[in-house]
Amino acid sequence: MVEWLAHPQASFYLVLVPAVLLLALGVMMVLSASSVYAFVRYDDAYYFVKRQALFLVVGGVLAFVLSRRSPKQLKVVAWVLVLAALVLQLLTFTPLGFSNNGNTNWLRVGSISIGQPSELAKLGIVLWGADIFARKHKSLADPRHLLIPFLPVSLILIGLVALQSDLGTAMIMGALVLAALWYVGASWKVIGSILGAVGLAVAALVITTPYRMTRILGFFNQDLDPLGVNHQPIKAIFALASGGWWGLGLGASRQKWGGLVESHTDYMLAVIGEELGLVGTLVVLCLFLVLGYAGFRIAMRSDIRFCRYAAAGITSWFMIQALVNIAVVLRMMPVMGVPLPLLSYGVSALVANLMGLGVLLSCARQEPASRAYLRRRRRRAGRALVTTAGGRG
Template sequence: MADGSSPHTREGRTGRTQPVVDEPVTDRDLRDQLRAVLAHPMATTHLVVASSVLLVGLGVMMVLSSSSVFAGENYGDPYYFLKRQGFFLVIGVVAAIVLSRLTPSTLRTLSWVAMILACVLLILTYTPLGVEVNGNRNWLKLGTDLFRIQPSEFAKLALIMWGADIFHRKQRLLEQPKHLLVPFLPGALVLIGLVVFQGDLGTAVIMIAIVAAVLWAIGTPMRLLVSMTVLTIAALVPMTVLSADRMRRFSYFFNPDEGLDGSNLQQIQSLYGIASGSWWGVGLGGSRQKWGALPEAHNDFIFAVIAEELGLIGSLSVLALFAVLTFAGLRIALRSDIPFCRYTAAGITAWFSLQALINMAVVLRMLPVLGVPLPMVSYGGSALLANLCALGVLVACARHEPEARQLRAQRRRGSAPRVTTLVGSR
């Protein structure tokens, strides 16, 4: 220092230098700093991108770890599933970046194209192009096995965006019940019906939850939502009772000692893996369940391998990342002044959060097996591509929050204000 004093000393009234005692950081200081960070106009965008990048990165890592043994034994290449996942990841990232740069008006137009395309692809599964996997005819084979897609994954995003555009157009008419339900509900029922007749009840349940979330976001009266919930349950019961496979899963769920070589095998083995993971896990790549005890551990039960290899801390980290993404999605829905963005953000957030919770509940044996993947983490090219497209749309909505629009406009004019935080500003 120029005067010979240390940065950690100060001159007292007597002329002597006295040491400066750093004041402890309190909870209030941390809350103020957090508020300052979240007050940034682009904070929501950063939250969506950061949480999704970490989830996708974790997913790629765990797909390699959980599938290497199965891929080596069945395909002669331990990196077989990693390569396929990487292929769809590259396409998905490009699609997400492109979608994130689109305006809400462009996305609204695109939603109709997506809805029509989703209907066409779902119908094609009933033609010779359709492929049956594990009893569900919900795949399309377009040439080689690499280009085998599951249209129902893209139908989720199409349904959300199409419904958001309809309600954007009907914004002044939503107080009338007929405008709340028509044409959104008939269109949704067409998509859900096509998925149900494929035999994929798990995906249909997720789509029903998406419909309920979008209707709730636009302010549908609770009595109407309750009535629709009752009707939905009444429709799902016969679908379960009339299916021998679903009834077997439902029965074994309440009888854990039965079906250990069949319907109960995956859930019981997943619990063994979770239990052996303890606090910190057995180490990345050290799972024992992936050596054949847990069938296809890289798919719907990848969370069991995460819990086994990374322990409770790793499992809670995954849950925390989904919580951050859910918070960011709800923040977009609450802050946006564009109805389309508000409803789209609500639908995508409900999709990711509810599907993640259902997947984890199945792995923890809190629900019967439904066959839904863990978003952005489980292996599956169609699911990953659809998830990344949805994230691109969510980022586009975040970039069009009022304060974010204003900041981008100021940057284009070269007059953006300097953003400060409270970190170190004592």
């Protein structure tokens, strides 16, 4: 194992293998968790899994393209992403925006939903911030250079998301901003000041919004309103508990029959626990741990600042969001409406996740040892081609 980890391409495959396994499991579990709801609502048990599979292909193509890009090209992509996210987020305030489960952070053209721009904004903040910090690395000791323009632009995007009643996503984005500042060496005074201001803003948004206050009260009093605010959390625990060690079997979930309405999205882990048991759940957690290790390994080994910051940011995005989702399912946090990366249904989230994986794979290929290995392999391939052509001549 130690020898394998020393291989120049180890980081690349440490990202690729767990990601592919999680994505494959995700498609299977979307089919299992959504089939009943899809049949009742759309008269097609395969409605959600077909969409997930289609956008898995779309996202996979984008991931492959991004994985072959150079850091210079990825920096251009970063600017395109953050500008696109800003424009699309503004469009949610026009007639193109619509509400879904109280969240108005959605876009559609005609009858076709094109997803949530906030998912693109997460990746945009990470990559654009990585480029900004890489360009200004010699000046980051000065708080003005550290915070401007990264913090104002990020706060605008986060504010637009929060105004559309998607506080859970806004908080994930805020966590990514704080993580990025910490990675580039921001002082605890700066981070603490920002965290305090954000905490006050979140508290104000919660206190002034009745349904958010109800969720908080339901979290602290878990016997409150078992058919209302605590219905989903209770059913999630029932699902996990009924799975035992080995689960009820793939497709055998009982809670997806109306108990867990969001079984294919926010509560995917509960269905995994019910059908695949504690063992299956632990396998999923281990895959996320391997992915997290690989991402931070890339960040530590890279000699390119952009790749270092981008890898750390993308890995933080996956790990923070996974931790929040798992904590909600286990009733360790209030309901926040945050999906499980790579596993939950959600086409915009899936495409954004895959694009992030593509960038992470590109950064893995840019590790010093990997660059040298790939150069040697290209030279050998070139010599073999010349030899073959000469022999035929």
